[in-house]
Amino acid sequence: MRGFAAAPQPVEDADHGGSSGGSSMIEKKGITLRGVPLYLDMQATTPMDPRVIDAMLPFMTEQFGNPHSRTHLYGWESEEAVEDARAKIARLIGADPKEIIFTSGATESNNTAIKGVAMYYKDKKRHVITTQTEHKCVLDSCRWLQQRGWDVTYLPVRPDGMLDMSVLEAAIRPDTALVSVMAVNNEIGVVQPISEIGALCRSKGVFFHTDGAQAVGKLPLDVNASKIDLLSLSGHKIYGPKGVGALYVRRRPRVRMEPLMSGGGQERGLRSGTVPTPLVVGLGAACEVAARDMQSDLAHVRRLEERLRTGITSQLQGVMLNGPSDLALRYPGNLNLSFAYVEGESLIMGLKEIAVSSGSACTSASLEPSYVLRALGVEEELAHTSIRYGMGRFTTDAEVDRAIDMTVSHVNKLREMSPLWEMVQEGVDIKSIQWAQH
Numbered sequence: 001m002r003g004f005a006a007a008p009q010p011v012e013d014a015d016h017g018g019s020s021g022g023s024s025m026i027e028k029k030g031i032t033l034r035g036v037p038l039y040l041d042m043q044a045t046t047p048m049d050p051r052v053i054d055a056m057l058p059f060m061t062e063q064f065g066n067p068h069s070r071t072h073l074y075g076w077e078s079e080e081a082v083e084d085a086r087a088k089i090a091r092l093i094g095a096d097p098k099e100i101i102f103t104s105g106a107t108e109s110n111n112t113a114i115k116g117v118a119m120y121y122k123d124k125k126r127h128v129i130t131t132q133t134e135h136k137c138v139l140d141s142c143r144w145l146q147q148r149g150w151d152v153t154y155l156p157v158r159p160d161g162m163l164d165m166s167v168l169e170a171a172i173r174p175d176t177a178l179v180s181v182m183a184v185n186n187e188i189g190v191v192q193p194i195s196e197i198g199a200l201c202r203s204k205g206v207f208f209h210t211d212g213a214q215a216v217g218k219l220p221l222d223v224n225a226s227k228i229d230l231l232s233l234s235g236h237k238i239y240g241p242k243g244v245g246a247l248y249v250r251r252r253p254r255v256r257m258e259p260l261m262s263g264g265g266q267e268r269g270l271r272s273g274t275v276p277t278p279l280v281v282g283l284g285a286a287c288e289v290a291a292r293d294m295q296s297d298l299a300h301v302r303r304l305e306e307r308l309r310t311g312i313t314s315q316l317q318g319v320m321l322n323g324p325s326d327l328a329l330r331y332p333g334n335l336n337l338s339f340a341y342v343e344g345e346s347l348i349m350g351l352k353e354i355a356v357s358s359g360s361a362c363t364s365a366s367l368e369p370s371y372v373l374r375a376l377g378v379e380e381e382l383a384h385t386s387i388r389y390g391m392g393r394f395t396t397d398a399e400v401d402r403a404i405d406m407t408v409s410h411v412n413k414l415r416e417m418s419p420l421w422e423m424v425q426e427g428v429d430i431k432s433i434q435w436a437q438h
């Protein structure tokens with residue numbers, strides 16, 4: 001991680017001549033690690049930027065007032081800080097501050113947008129459209145509606161993860177209330193054609209919601225230019241705190257919705273509950289920094305992605321990219337690769353010294369590999385050996401180089417033990433083999 005003291009420092013392992021003396025063993029969940037793993041999982045969460053922590057601290061100490069207290073200075077200064085944060089979030093996405101609702105994160109924003117809009121318009125419109133590759137919280141919110149009598153269309157995507165505009169257009173009906181399509185996919189980084197979707201939805205009189213958890217603060221996004229009616233964002237994906245997010249709700253043309261939370265009527269009645277000043281201030285600071293640093297952050301992850309991808313593919317055959325290869329269509333901080341001729345579980349277990357995410361089911365309770373990769377048509381074996389490398393603002397060249405070394409040496413080691421790999425080396429066409437059924 002570069003530059004900042006608060007960012008977690010990787011512990012170099014002895015094999016790579018590290019200087020930080022990280023030979024101490026860590027025992028966790030039955031796995032022995034040689035030190036703190038190298039963190040390349042920025043889609044899961046990001047470390048807080050020290051500038052964000054600095055902004056938050058006063059609101060966890062002296063300035064602890066309830067922002068809704070109207071009768072004293074403690075309340076007034078908290079309210080001022082909350083409104084300042086709201087303006088910073090609005091500025092990042094080209095919105096009016098009045099259109100920003102604070103929530104606990106993108107999960108709540110997505111639930112509120114989808115269920116809230118569908119319930120408000122339920123008498124006239126009972127159809128919702130989304131895609132098969134959305135985040136679980138979007139898919140589950142849609143299932144929730146289905147169980148209560150709504151009709152939901154889950155659109156397929158192309159093999160690179162992109163939504164086909166003609167498929168979307170054909171799915172829109174007179175009773176469609178909402179289209180929900182994420183801006184950037186969390187597993188494969190594909191960037192959906194948000195402006196085209198917005199224009200189509202506006203022309204058909206359908207509201208357009210986008211889950212911007214992986215996009216806001218990382219790629220330029222403007223709610224008016226892209227005709228977005230509702231947008232979800234999350235603090236902890238953009239170097240801000242966990243447990244806070246926001247929902248943008250358009251005022252003109254006005255989007256109406258039922259609140260999911262009953263109570264004191266805060267946030268224009270759409271989200272009752274005391275607004276958590278320190279978290280909201282942190283989100284505001286994260287958005288301000290993101291707006292300022294977006295171009296340099298992007299250039300940084302573009303360079304790292306190129307280094308990582310070419311570093312791995314120049315040394316290994318049989319590596320498949322999941323998602324678009326065109327970097328105009330993929331957020332470069334996300335590189336998702338599948339490794340042929342290795343066994344999924346051994347690959348994941350062997351790479352425990354790098355904190356990455358996997359499309360394999362080894363890491364979860366389900367036995368199915370990633371539904372996102374399956375929706376792209378990735379073969380089951382390759383879905384099992386997929387690794388998502390997530391890079392960000394604080395990722396360094398040295399970390400990427402270690403990830404390349406570890407990946408290459410581990411994949412080579414597994415392939416040396418693989419009879420399948422031996423056959424491939426000998427020129428046998430694996431697909432032509434009749435495997436014994438059992």
Ligand SMILES: Cc1ncc(COP(=O)(O)O)c(C=O)c1O
Pocket residue numbers: 043044104105106107108135137182184185186211213214233234235236244245
């Ligand atoms: C695309 C996407 N949507 C929603 C979420 C949920 O965000 P939060 O953790 O803020 O609830 C995530 C995070 O995993 C995500 O990647």
Ligand code: FES
Pocket residue numbers: 343344345360361362363367369384385
């Ligand atoms: S690799 Fe573990 S379940 Fe597929």
